[in-house]
Amino acid sequence: xxxxxxxxxxxxxxxxxxxxxxxxxxxxxxxxxxxxxxxxxxxxxxxxxxxxxxxxxxxxxxxxxxxxxxxxxxxxxxxxxxxxxxxxxxxxxxxxxxxxxxxxxxxxxxxxxxxxxxxxxxxxxxxxxxxxxxxxxxxxxxxxxxxxxxxxxxxxxxxxxxxxxxxxxxxxxxxxxxxxxxxxxxxxxxxxxxxxxxxxxxxxxxxxxxxxxxxxxxxxxxxxxxxxxxxxxxxxxxxxxxxxxxxxxxxxxxxxxxxxxxxxxxxxxxxxxxxxxxxxxxxxxxxxxxxxxxxxxxxxxxxxxxxxxxxxxxxxxxxxxxxxxxxxxxxxxxxxxxxxxxxxxxxxxxxxxxxxxxxxxxxxxxxxxxxxxxxxxxxxxxxxxxxxxxxxxxxxxxxxxxxxxxxxxxxxxxxxxxxxxxxxxxxxxxxxxxxxxxxxxxxxxxxxxxxxxxxxxxxxxxxxxxxxxxxxxxxxxxxxxxxxxxxxxxxxxxxxxxxxxxxxxxxxxxxxxxxxxxxxxxxxxxxxxxxxxxxxxxxxxxxxxxxxxxxxxxxxxxxxxxxxxxxxxxxxxxxxxxxxxxxxxxxxxxxxxxxxxxxxxxxxxxxxxxx
Ligand code: AGP
Numbered sequence: 001x002x003x004x005x006x007x008x009x010x011x012x013x014x015x016x017x018x019x020x021x022x023x024x025x026x027x028x029x030x031x032x033x034x035x036x037x038x039x040x041x042x043x044x045x046x047x048x049x050x051x052x053x054x055x056x057x058x059x060x061x062x063x064x065x066x067x068x069x070x071x072x073x074x075x076x077x078x079x080x081x082x083x084x085x086x087x088x089x090x091x092x093x094x095x096x097x098x099x100x101x102x103x104x105x106x107x108x109x110x111x112x113x114x115x116x117x118x119x120x121x122x123x124x125x126x127x128x129x130x131x132x133x134x135x136x137x138x139x140x141x142x143x144x145x146x147x148x149x150x151x152x153x154x155x156x157x158x159x160x161x162x163x164x165x166x167x168x169x170x171x172x173x174x175x176x177x178x179x180x181x182x183x184x185x186x187x188x189x190x191x192x193x194x195x196x197x198x199x200x201x202x203x204x205x206x207x208x209x210x211x212x213x214x215x216x217x218x219x220x221x222x223x224x225x226x227x228x229x230x231x232x233x234x235x236x237x238x239x240x241x242x243x244x245x246x247x248x249x250x251x252x253x254x255x256x257x258x259x260x261x262x263x264x265x266x267x268x269x270x271x272x273x274x275x276x277x278x279x280x281x282x283x284x285x286x287x288x289x290x291x292x293x294x295x296x297x298x299x300x301x302x303x304x305x306x307x308x309x310x311x312x313x314x315x316x317x318x319x320x321x322x323x324x325x326x327x328x329x330x331x332x333x334x335x336x337x338x339x340x341x342x343x344x345x346x347x348x349x350x351x352x353x354x355x356x357x358x359x360x361x362x363x364x365x366x367x368x369x370x371x372x373x374x375x376x377x378x379x380x381x382x383x384x385x386x387x388x389x390x391x392x393x394x395x396x397x398x399x400x401x402x403x404x405x406x407x408x409x410x411x412x413x414x415x416x417x418x419x420x421x422x423x424x425x426x427x428x429x430x431x432x433x434x435x436x437x438x439x440x441x442x443x444x445x446x447x448x449x450x451x452x453x454x455x456x457x458x459x460x461x462x463x464x465x466x467x468x469x470x471x472x473x474x475x476x477x478x479x480x481x482x483x484x485x486x487x488x489x490x491x492x493x494x495x496x497x498x499x500x501x502x503x504x505x506x507x508x509x510x511x512x513x514x515x516x517x518x519x520x521x522x523x524x525x526x527x528x529x530x531x532x533x534x535x536x537x538x539x540x541x542x543x544x545x546x547x548x549x550x551x552x553x554x555x556x557x558x559x560x561x562x563x564x565x566x567x568x569x570x571x572x573x574x575x576x577x578x579x580x581x582x583x584x585x586x587x588x589x590x591x592x593x594x595x596x597x598x599x600x601x602x603x604x605x606x607x608x609x610x611x
Pocket of ligand 1: 304305352354358401403491606608
């Protein structure tokens with residue numbers, strides 16, 4: 001999820017690019033770079049780290065010129081270094097490209113281009129685009145737009161691409177397959193941006209490109225084509241938002257925006273990893289079959305929300321691979337003298353990749369000779385240095401302190417990893433694997449479906465916003481959802497909430513229930529469903545108000561619920577990916593009803609880099 005800006009016009013491109021990139025820095029802040037065409041040459045400046053590094057470098061390097069592109073990066077392929085920062089250029093240094101997304105077949109294309117003599121200078125998937133365009137232009141008699149058209153037809157994956165060339169200084173060429181990109185034109189200028197804030201100072205009339213469209217932007221004009229090369233009509237949208245609202249995509253808070261980004265986050269986590277032939281492809285995992293076959297136990301370590309993802313993953317790994325799994329809080333694991341050896345696989349989960357306890361736990365595991373894997377959202381984060389295999393979640397930056405989309409992405413990545421282990425160890429039949437992969441493919445649309453509960457959850461949240469305590473109960477993977485639901489409510493609404501194993505209630509916690517106590521039950525559609533219903537009846541008999549998450553159309557759940565959030569059916573082990581969403585929305589709206597800011601809860605930091 002990177003930030004892209006483009007400018008063409010009679011003025012200076014650089015200040016417009018830098019201003020737009022600063023406004024888009026919330027989309028990515030691993031590195032930043034610009035390319036400007038002036039006097040028949042292309043000038044490029046790129047720096048790892050936040051925008052101020054680039055700004056410093058540009059202090060001594062003026063870049064005059066009226067055509068340019070800029071990029072703030074959220075790394076997906078290759079660590080966040082100067083060399084991997086965008087824009088990327090072709091061999092001749094006359095074509096520059098910026099990209100948001102993931103090009104899945106970049107390795108095949110790169111090998112082909114290298115075979116033809118192209119020299120690559122970065123580890124990114126993006127650089128293939130610059131060389132492809134170069135090689136098509138070299139064939140002669142085509143313009144930049146046609147070269148882009150031929151290029152996108154060679155690419156697999158997701159991309160918003162923006163390209164400029166010294167040899168065609170009259171326009172910027174843009175292409176979209178999935179990630180959003182907008183273009184616009186005002187008198188004497190043309191603009192491109194991955195998001196509205198980058199354009200707002202110059203125009204409020206924007207053209208959001210549709211999927212599979214190419215645009216050519218020139219001063220005062222926009223033209224659009226489809227991927228077959230037919231010119232198409234387009235709509236211009238007038239934006240009324242102020243800048244702050246535009247940064248949040250029109251949502252009131254980043255947390256709500258990120259909750260609604262979850263279909264895309266999960267899609268991106270799966271991208272390129274579900275082979276059409278019915279197997280899991282994890283390029284990042286280099287252990288051979290023998291090493292994986294020799295694993296005798298898996299240990300998962302994490303903190304907070306990531307720990308809850310680990311709770312669900314324990315069920316998936318044990319069920320699919322039959323390898324025993326231990327689960328530990330990183331802060332406990334590192335001090336408990338755990339038993340590990342070369343047949344142990346330790347998985348650390350940290351969206352930030354910087355949580356001090358999780359890093360220390362993985363370092364310890366490595367010293368003990370265990371195999372170490374990490375699941376993280378941040379390319380180049382510290383956890384990637386300590387792990388032998390890193391599975392990136394590709395959810396894009398998460399701004400809100402409360403994790404939402406990274407949690408769903410972690411669950412998805414961990415399911416992929418569990419299936420991969422099962423596949424490599426021959427622990428699962430082909431038919432079961434294919435069935436599970438199909439269920440995973442359906443998840444992004446099912447998430448969209450669950451998000452339609454927004455208004456129902458909001459209404460329910462209004463009724464419970466005044467409470468002082470709440471109990472969340474579940475069984476199996478539903479317990480991980482209950483724990484996560486309780487954590488969300490605690491951290492942003494400051495209501496005392498407990499996540500509990502429903503079967504444990506009778507052993508103590510049921511004493512907390514009095515008239516009106518809200519009990520949120522996760523009635524995941526699995527073999528423990530009847531037992532959950534019995535637990536719900538028990539708490540109702542003691543005066544609880546029940547808020548239930550249940551599979552759609554179940555009349556028994558309806559008869560026992562004060563509030564019912566119905567979710568579509570999926571495989572039992574995948575249910576947390578759907579069931580968590582009403583919990584996130586519930587916490588969000590309770591916090592709003594209490595007049596609190598969900599994005600910045602008191603006493604908390606996004607990344608806990610100290611013990
Ligand atoms: C989640 O909403 C919290 N902000 C917090 O529990 C978080 O999950 C925890 O600090 C772990 O962070 P990490 O995933 O970056 O390691």
